[in-house]
Amino acid sequence: MNIIGPNEILFLLQGLKWTILLSAIGFVGGGVFGLLVALARTSNWKSLRRTTAGYISVFQGTPLLMQLFVVYYGITLIGMEVDAWVAVTIALTLHASAYLGEIWRGAIQAVPKGQSEAANALGLHYVSRTKDIILPQALRLSLPATVGFLVQLIKGTSLAAIVGFIELARAGQIVSNQTYKPLLVFGIVGAVYFVICWPLSLYGARLENRLAAAAAR
Amino acid sequence: MDYKLDFSVVFDEMPDLLLGALATLGLALAGMTLALIIGILGVAARKSRFCVLRGLVIGFVEIVRNTPFLVQIFFIFFALPMLGLRFNPTVTAIIALAVNGGAYAIEIIRGGVDNIQKGQIEAGLALGLHKAQVFRLIVLKPALRSIYPSLTSQFIMLTLTSSVCTSIAAYELTSVAQIIESDTFRSFEVYFTITIMYLIISWMMMSMFALINRHYFSYPVR
């Protein structure tokens, strides 16, 4: 029981499965809502802009850990019955949507004004203008920052450990406690995170360089 | 399910919570200050002639930025003692925050330094200043000014991250809250309240940063 054998590695990998699943869920959920947030944030409707600005400032101004706790305990109070992982999903979605919304707002506003004017002049409606003209360009501009946030999100799922989720970080703690080799176990856990996050980070940096090169042309 | 919201127990503990908030603020400020120092020294090392030093800085930055804070702080608290390095929870928290924030600060500040026009550096050299003087006197301040917004938002994130320090039983707002929670079982009320307190802390930080900006970086640019 004192060595790190296949069982322990398997246990860590099961944690990793949750880490990836939680990240994916948070990213998809955050992506969908983040898009709405970004659109609301750039709409012509002032109260909508204000509201979403408040939303963003609240979720960027409080710790993800607190968001997890508040959603975890709060959601049942409004009469819904949910599993821990639904609560974690909701919290990650809210969190990610605020950050992605802000990233994409910036990108939408960075699309040259002439583009939406040209679309207007052609008689294109809001939906087509947004879907066909603005968003494809904005998403390209925002890709490096989006990838960067994905890395943050993957790391952020480690906080689900604190509300009792056995994902990678938590699995590491459990294995460390069973094997009494924290140096090794946390080293391995850190390395696993690194192996997932680093290629993404590199990819993000490469995208950024490519965009910068394109802009310099 | 008859759960009635009751914030009174939380408000009874307000003095403790405020002390915890103060502790959080202390951790965050200490962490940020060290992170800024690490950031500046790291960039200096990153720009130095010694490629080993440059490689070390790059490795440090990439490792820290691509692993979770929770794992980092566990590593420092539970694993480093095996190598004979033992710090109490508060010190551990400050080190972890400094290391984490420092890695991001290096990346951000490096971006600012890279954006400084070559002519500025050449003008400094032509006046007879040494490379280190040029970095310190001529490059640093305009570089910091240009990346100030991203640096400060990173530091706000760092402040929020400090809540994770509760996992090593450091004394700060979240750990105080968890003790109150375990005494009262008023989980939602407790966490809701301290979420608001964190929000206030980050707003305070933002105004502090704005103040510093006005004070130090208010020189006009074209």
Add this chain to the structure above:
Amino acid sequence: MEGVEKWYGTFHALKSINLMVRKGEKIVLCGPSGSGKSTLIRCINHLEPFEEGRIVVDGTALDDSSRTIDAVRREVGMVFQSFNLFPHMTVLENCALAPMRVRGTKKAEAESIARKYLERVRIQDQADKYPAQLSGGQQQRVAIARALCMEPKAMLFDEPTSALDPEMVKEVLDTMIGLARDGMTMICVTHEMGFARQVADRVIFMASGEIIEEGEPEVFFRNPAHARTRAFLGEILAHH
């Protein structure tokens, strides 16, 4: 266009503009920088809202309702100084987009319309390239084709050649002259006086948000009534 007034904040950008454009007429707008030429033509298809007055396009009076704005934009094409092609779409997609999304034309049909007008501006062989792969003059011709694909009743041009290198100006002007010959109603902001002479029915001179003078090109150029017009003409002719 009757008594149109427009403010940017406290800045009075258009001062009681009255202008009648007949079907098939070609108007050239000129005047010093900041005189409100762009603002004027951007009001016509409501890219800029205006505070006072009336603009009637082909029987539709522009109000702030999206119905009339849409109706007008469908009938009036616009070409910008900076092309404003959509960089993430091929030339063909740029042109086919509006017919598909606005008129609901089927894709195949929209593309055949697009090809027709690309041929019209003699750029059909570039249909599958992206805007960034074209020269400035080619891009501007695509922009013209894109506007034509909506088969508009009138076209607005805002300095269509001023962002172009001199060698490319001619190819764009030739395209516009061809369009004028075919009877298109055109309002064109430009300082290309050769073009004005050749196609304009009327030249209008603006300064400080007002229409100072208008007239047939020959009269206008030979014998401007106002001192400001004379000064302006003297300046732009000196540059050439």
Add this chain to the structure above:
Amino acid sequence: MEGVEKWYGTFHALKSINLMVRKGEKIVLCGPSGSGKSTLIRCINHLEPFEEGRIVVDGTALDDSSRTIDAVRREVGMVFQSFNLFPHMTVLENCALAPMRVRGTKKAEAESIARKYLERVRIQDQADKYPAQLSGGQQQRVAIARALCMEPKAMLFDEPTSALDPEMVKEVLDTMIGLARDGMTMICVTHEMGFARQVADRVIFMASGEIIEEGEPEVFFRNPAHARTRAFLGEILAHH
């Protein structure tokens, strides 16, 4: 300066340059873009390292040791085309910086030196402003004052007026003429031929990294020996 050679990678930027500048002499360097003028004067204070040859400044032979580089930089001031004032310091701080940090002068004394030279370039009343609050001509005069504050034995100028609006060129040239009158050793890259005529002891013409021709300004301008020099002079005089 003897047999100086300089490569950028495989590009041969300076080809066996030999140049002797006497104390108090004023040299004007001219030549087409890319001919290596900037490279040459940047080698003198070792902003660019060079591969072959020797540069001796006031008895100090430049090698790659930081001791000799420092010694030379202390004695040679440089003024750039793009001013390169430090934006986060006031005019006074810009000027007082180097005396304090390089010579170890006390702050009060450094500032009085700074004020002296700011007065010299007639800009003393702007001492507490930041560079961004000054016009281009004023900025360049501050840059000159900043270099003078180190009380250098020689000054290098790299196209000091070419980033300036025409109205401001004169105020900078006047400052430089004043400096020349006071006996400063100067090497100046410029295309201001009036200035060259007025102050230069020698005009040197470079092309493709070589010194093609040199001579007194009157001779040089009236009777250039080389075809390339003639072509170049013809071109720059046409622009004025």
Add this chain to the structure above:
Amino acid sequence: ATVDEVKARGKIVVGIQGDNRPWGFVNSSGVQDGYDADIAKLFGKDLGVEVEFAPLAVANRIPALVSGKVDILFATMAMTEERAKSIQYSKPYAANTISLYGPKEKKIVAVADLAGLEIGVPRSSSQDKAVTDAVATTATVRRFDDDAAAIQAMLSGQVQAVGGNQFYMQRLDEAKADTYERKIDFLTTFNGVGTRLGEKDWNETVNKFLDKIMSDGEHAKVYEKWMGMKPPAFPESIPNIPFTVK
């Protein structure tokens, strides 16, 4: 949900600890296991429903029950007066001795010896309460997320003693043989099954079930399997902690 609703649904959601060997833990094949798990499975069989486990962190147990996330707690819930105000306990079904563990070379025989030390405990556990009550302000109590972290803290030398249950000794010995020992016994607590306050149907069903397994020997079998000892005698009543809904 009421007992009848759960029967109708055919599934009971049991709150349990996920990493507190041997009480309740997820074994290396990812399945919930342990003493509480086995008892809960017996309960499920008794009711004729399927059992779904919801692994909970120590501090989340009561909130999860109160907010209805789980139907019942077989979650190593020590019976305390304080908690009895928030949940309804059943009769006791397990016992637990809370003690202080520390390194052998450190002399700790009485609470007074703890002055100035740092003592680790899992946050919101019975150890937390016992140690905090005992040392008041003379020692520093460090509260970690769970047993694992508390034990790790002592192994890493971050604390000089930990407050733990009877299983800590075995785990400490596994880590470093002959290094640690049991120093002070604080109290023996009893674990009860937790249900929501006032829900009589649950309380009665559970108590009846416990009576049954204690008399037919099933309980003793499970107890010996996990605890390595025979079940102790359980008290008939504990002051201020009612076993039944009044």
